[in-house]
Amino acid sequence: MTTEYLVGLTPDVLRADGSVFFGDVGLDRLTDAGLRWEVMPAQSGHVASGLEPYDAVLSFGHLHFTREAVAAAPRLRHVARFGAGYDGIDLDGLAAEGVLVTNAPDGVRRPLALAALTLVLALGHRLLENHRAATEGRWSARGDHRGLGIAGRTVGIIGFGSVGAELAALLQPLGVHVLTLDRPSARERASAAGVECVPVERLAAESDYVVLTAALTPSSRHLVDDAFLRRMRPTAHLVNVGRGGLVDQVALTDALREGRLAGAGLDVLDPEPPAPDEPLLALDNVIVTPHALCWTDDFVSAVARSATDAVIDVAHGRRPAHPLNPAALTHPRNTRA
Structure with a gap:
């Protein structure tokens, strides 16, 4: 030195x-x-x-x-x-x-996986809708926001590095079937974790929740685009704790507005901070946090x-x-x- x-x-x-x-x-x-x-x-x-x-x-x-x-x-x-x-x-x-x-991935692994799980559970239990019903005095509406139980559901994780593997380990004891993309870099880790590797088309079509934990690279930018979203079920949810650029936000907004997707939980956006008139911020079926949920x-x-x-x-x-x-x-x- x-x-x-x-x-x-x-x-x-x-x-x-x-x-x-x-x-x-x-x-x-x-x-x-x-x-x-x-x-x-x-x-x-x-x-x-x-x-x-x-x-x-x-x-x-x-x-x-x-x-x-x-x-x-x-x-x-x-x-x-x-x-x-x-x-x-x-x-x-x-x-x-x-x-x-x-x-410093070791310090991020568990907190970020828990942040992703928090958004999955909040969307499944329709936390925002029930919160608004209570705070607005609409107790008679409490039966209108029935949640989606997690057991028996399928979660597709895009990005099966340390965070994705940690999330899978948190989900599996809850009775969740976990998928990830079939990538050479993920196969050994996924096999050890008992996670099925599938093509992107199948992951989109079969997942009740798609969770993004991937890094943003030129090849992964807008990986979740209009074609991907159109393969997802209208009852499915998208969760992004990776990077905002993984998702085509215009296509996501359209899918949510048109009822082709049930909801989204986003800790990351593109750009950050978003413009005040960013359409996603005004949608009732979206949870947005300021890239800080794992802090x-x-x-x-x-x-x-x-x-x-x-x-x-x-x-x-x-x-x-x-x-x-x-x-x-x-x-x-x-x-x-």
């Missing part, structure tokens, strides 16, 4: 009043490890800038890191995501420049430890637990003293 190893915190770590957005995010661990840290200057756009002073960046939001941006910052060797998602980060481009990218105390503590562990490991020449572009580890940037 060099004499001074400087870690930049992306400015979205702070609230408007200067307090740390997530509370205790483990900054004392960086200090105790001999690292200096500071909050980066305000960013003028979506692409990270002003990276030149830093050896590492701890990224709290979804700032984009391009090859060009890191090429202009030869001191930078590591971008650590405070979370699991990495859309907006050019993994191959940063690897070519010798900048390692890590994330529990255990989420913050676990992600903080994982993300800061990665920063400390790279600073001290150790291999971190979750490298996303490990080719960067052998680049001169990450092999210098």
Whole structure:
């Protein structure tokens, strides 16, 4: 490690009043490890800038890191995501420049799976409709919002990584049949979990709930499009805790308005934050939360430890637990003293 190893915190770590957005995010661990840290200057756009002073960046939001941006910052060797998602980060481009990218999936796995299950159960039990009936004094309407029991239902999970597998483990004891997409990357994990791999057409047609936990990539953008939605049952629900761009929101709005889909639970939208006149916000059969449903105390503590562990490991020449572009580890940037 060099004499001074400087870690930049992306400015979205702070609230408007200067307090740390997530509370205790483990900054004392960086200090105790001999690292200096500071909050980066305000960013003028979506692409990270002003990276030149830093050896590492701890990224709290979804700032984009391009090859060009890191090429202009030869001191930078590591971008650590405070979370699991990495859309907006050019993994191959940063690897070519010798900048390692890590994330913190272990801390996200259980809280995000529970967030997805929360939306499944809220939709199935028609929580919003019953809440409105009670608060509006319409007790005579309580029989109008009968729920959909979970036992014996089919849930199709799109994105069978650690979060998808955790969700399957939560659902199966409830008597749920779980499907996932037949992808080479998912087959071994799905087989071990007793989850059936099926083509996308079958998953759409047979699922009572389709749950998205996938990463957003060029190939997965608008994976749930009009054709997918038209294959779903009119009694089915869509839940998205992955990324908003996985869903064609115009097609989803049309399906919900036309009664071709019973409801949706969305913790993510595209873009974020949505425009005030976003049609999905006005629909009675949609639950929307602000990309925060998994932000529990255990989420913050676990992600903080994982993300800061990665920063400390790279600073001290150790291999971190979750490298996303490990080719960067052998680049001169990450092999210098």
